[in-house]
Amino acid sequence: MTRARGRDELVPEYRWVLPSVLLGDGREGRRVRRSLRDWIVDITMFLIACGITLLGLPEIEKQPEPVIAIEQVTGALACVAVWLRRRWPVALALVTGVLSSYLELVGGASIVALFTVAVHRPFKISGPITLLALITLVPYVALRPQEDIDPLTWGLIGAALVLTVYAWGIVIRARRQLIWSLRQRADIAAEEAKRLERERIAREMHDVLAHRISMLSLHAGALEFRPDAPAGEIAKAAGAIRTNAHLALQDLREVIGVLRHARPGADDTGDDTVPDRPQPTLADLPTLVEECRQAGMDVRLDLRADDVPEGLGRNVYRIVQEALTNARKHAGGAPVTVTVAGMRGKGLSAEVRNPLWSRRPLRLPGAGAGLIGLTERAELAGGTLEHGPTPEGEFVVRAWLPWPVETTLEDA
Template sequence: MSAAVVPDHPWLLPGALTPEARASRRTPRDWLVDTVAFLLAVGWALLAFGDATSPDPQFAHNAGPSWLVGVDLAAGLGYCAALWLRRRWPVGLAVAGLPLALFSVTAGLALLVVVFTVLVHRPLPIGAALVGFHLAVIPVYTVVRPDPTLPYWATVAWTVMFVGIVVAWALFVRARRQLVLSLRERAHRAEAEQQLRVDQARQLERTRIAREMHDVLAHRISLLSLHAGALEFRPDAPPQEVARAAGVIRGSAHAALQDLREVIGVLRADTADGDAAPERPQPTLADVPELVAESRAAGVRVTLVDEVAEPTRVPTAVGRSAYRIVQEGLTNARKHAPDTTVGVRLAGGPGRELAVEIRNPWPVGTSAPALPGAGTGLVGIAERVTLAGGRLTHGRDGATGDFRLAARLPWPA
C-alpha cells in the first residue's frame, strides 16, 4: 500500500508503524471504541461471575471447584484490562489468551474482541489459525463449564454461532477498510499521475520552445559572425560598408539577446502564469523570402525558386516546419560553406507533398575559419520532420557532389 496513506490510517495497516508510533496516533474514535470494548468486557465478566456464584441452579453454571471461580474472575478481569494493549500487540494478546479459552467464562467477550482485532488488522492466515483454535476447544470448554439449561450439542452450536458472527463481522470490517484504503490510494495515485502529466506537458513545451530558439539563435549568430568576419578580413573597407556591417551586427546581437532572454524566461518559469506567457508570432512559409533576403543582405549568395501552388493554403504547422528547414540549411551553409552559392527550392500543392530543398556546392577551401556548431541542428530538424509525418534526407549528392538538405512534408488536400 502507499506509504503516503498509512500515516492517516495507522490501524488499517498495523505493523507499518512502530508500536510507539501507533500508540501515540490513537484517535478520539479509537479511545471511544477501546473504552466501550473494555466496559462491555468487564460487564460481561461481572455478569458471568454473578451467574457462576448464583444459588439458583436455573442460572448458575457448573463452576466446579470454588477456587476455579476465583481464578476465572481474576483471569477474566486481567484479560479485560489487557484489552488496552490489543492495538499494539494483538497477536501476542491472542496467544496469551489461548489457555483461557479452555475454561474461562468471564474472559469470553474479551477473547472475542481480541479475535476480532486480529482478523481485522493482521494477515488472514494468523486470524484463521486463531479462529480454528477457538473452534477446536469449544467442545473441551463445554465439558469443563457446561450450561445446565442447554444440552451439550446445543451449547456447542450456540458458541460456534457466536464465534461465526464475530468472524463474519470482522471480515466485513476488514474488507471495508481495505476498500477505503484502496480508493484513497487510487485517488492519491491519480492526483500524482495528473501532476506528472502536467509536468511532462510543461517540459515538452519548454523543449519545443528551446528547439525553436536554437534555430533562431543559430541563424542570427551566424549572420553576426559573418559580418564580424568581413570586418576582420577587410579593415580597409569604405566607411559606409563598415557602418552597414556594424549596424547589422548590432541588430543581430540585439535580436539574439532578446530571443535568449525570452527562452531563458520560459525555461525558468515554474508556475502556470509563466507558462501562459504569450509567445511571439511563429514564422510561416510566407516568411521564407524575407529569410532569404536577410541572408543576401549579409553577403550570402542565395537563389530562391518558389514553385508552391496556392501558398495561402499551406497548413500553419507545415509552413513553420518548412521555414525552419530553410533556416537551418542557410545557417549550415554560412557555417561550413561561406563562399558558395546556396540554392533554395520550394514546390508542392494541396493534396501533394511540400518539397523543401537547400543545395550548395561542397566547399573546397574557405577564406574564413568555420563557425562552431554542436551538430544538433539537423537532429532537431529530423525530429521536426518525423513528427510532421514527413521524410528528411541530407548529405552529399552522389551525382553532383553538392551538399543537399531535402525534406518532404505532407500537405493534405
C-alpha cells in the first residue's frame, strides 16, 4: 500500500507547481520568514507605495473635509498594509482594488498589491484580480474626473498603468520559474550522475570481489578435500588464500574510501584519501589467466588483438573475469577456453567456452546478477553480449564491443 506524499516529499519534477516552494514566499495566511533580500524588496515596495500616496495629496485638496480625512486615514493604513503583501497578497489586492475605485490615496498600495499577486500567484488568480483592477477604473474615472484630461484618455492611462504593472510582475515570475527550473534540472542531473556512479562502483566490485572470493573458495576447497596433501602444497594454497583475501580487503577499502569522499560535505583534503589503483586492461588478461591456472583451473587463452584502447580493454577484461568466475562456480575442473580477437574498425570480440559438466562444482552463493551485469556493461559500451548452452554441451559467453577507427579520449 502506498502512502500519500506530503508537499515536502514531492519528487523534484513536480514541486514547481507549488508557489511557496517556487518563489520562497509565505503561504496564504502564514508567517513569513524574510531574508535580507526580502527585507530590501519590502522596504522598496513600501517606499513606492508611500511615494505614490504623497503624489496624490494635491488631488484631494478640493474634496470635502470628511472625504479628506477618510482619504488620509485609508491611505496611511494601506501603506502600512503593504507589509502584509507576502502573507495575504490576494486579500490585500482585493481590498485595495475595491477602495481605489473612489479613494485617491489607496492607489499606491493597490499598485504594489497587484504587482505582488502577479509575481507570487499563478494566472488563474492574478488574472481575475487584474481584471477587477481594470473594472474599478470605470467608477474612479467617473467619480474623480480630471480638469485637463478627458475621461476616456484618463481611463486609458489608468488601464495602461495597470497592465504595465501586471506585465512586469509576470515577467519576474517567469524569470524566477526559469531559474528555479534550471536549478532543479541541475540537481536532477547531479543525482543521476551519483546514481550512475554508484551503479558503476557496484558493478566493478561485483566483478572484482566475485573473482577474489571464488579463488578463496577454490583454494579452501582444495585444502578441505586433500587434508593429507604435502606441506608444500598446503603452504602454497594458504599463501594464495592470504593473497586473495588481502586483495579483496584492499578493493573493499578503495570502494569505501570512494563512497566516503563522495558524500556531501566530505573533506577531500583529509589524510585518509584512498588513491585509485590502476584499472586493468587487456594487457593484464594473461596475468588473470595465469592466476586461474595456479588455482587449478584448466584455462587456455587465445589472444589476437594488439594496441587495444584502455577503456575497451578494461571492459573486455571484466567480461572475461566474470565469465571465468562463473565457470569456476558452476564447472569447476572443466577446461575453459578464452578467445579474444578483433581489429580496429571491426570491433573486439571475447568468447569464454566451457563444458556444462563439472567434476568439482563450487557451492558458492550468488545474486545471479553476474551475467546481467555483463550484458549491461556490454550495452553501455555500445556492444552486445550473448550467453547460454550450445548443442555441443558447452556453455558460452560471447561478447562483441565496437572498436572505432579513431581512438577517443574516453577509450584512452
